[in-house]
Amino acid sequence: MTTSTTKEHAMPALIDLDTQVTFVTDPVNPCGGEDFTVTWQEVNLGDEASENYQDIFDMDDAGSGDSQTLDCDGLQPGQSATRTLTFNLPAGDYTMNVVVNARGPLFFGNVIIEDCE
Numbered sequence: 001m002t003t004s005t006t007k008e009h010a011m012p013a014l015i016d017l018d019t020q021v022t023f024v025t026d027p028v029n030p031c032g033g034e035d036f037t038v039t040w041q042e043v044n045l046g047d048e049a050s051e052n053y054q055d056i057f058d059m060d061d062a063g064s065g066d067s068q069t070l071d072c073d074g075l076q077p078g079q080s081a082t083r084t085l086t087f088n089l090p091a092g093d094y095t096m097n098v099v100v101n102a103r104g105p106l107f108f109g110n111v112i113i114e115d116c117e
Contacts, residue, residue: 013050015101018043018080023096023108031116032091039084040108042100044075053101057085059111061092072101091115 018041030036038057044050052074059065068085075081093112097105 010047011045013044013046013048013075013077015042015050015053015075015103016045017041017098017100017106025111030089030111030113032113033088034116035086035088036113037084037086038096038111039082040098041080041082042072042075043080044077047077049076050074050101055083055101056099056105058097058099058105059087059089059094060097061089061094064092065089065094089113 023038023040026037026039038059042055053072055070055072056067057070058067066087066089068087070083070085072081072083091113093110095110096108098108099105
């Protein structure tokens with residue numbers, strides 16, 4: 001008679017967007033040429049802690065726009081963190097994408113920056 005044992009394998013750290021929290025721009029309707037922030041939340045869905053990592057957030061309007069990187073501290077399993085970047089862009093309809101820990105780009109949607117003058 002033989003006995004078999006099943007060894008459970010821990011899932012490595014997996015940093016993903018927290019789907020329970022959507023992105024936010026502040027103000028909700030930004031004006032061209034004025035600072036506004038983009039905020040999103042990430043969560044570690046894995047069973048292990050993550051290392052420090054980097055996000056890349058891209059705002060694109062038909063080839064123009066801005067891309068910024070954000071150095072992020074590692075997350076423990078199940079831990080979430082709010083991330084924020086500040087942009088200042090001319091009026092336009094911008095597509096927002098983020099690369100989280102080298103995964104993506106993940107599409108956030110569009111933000112219309114108004115010409116408020």
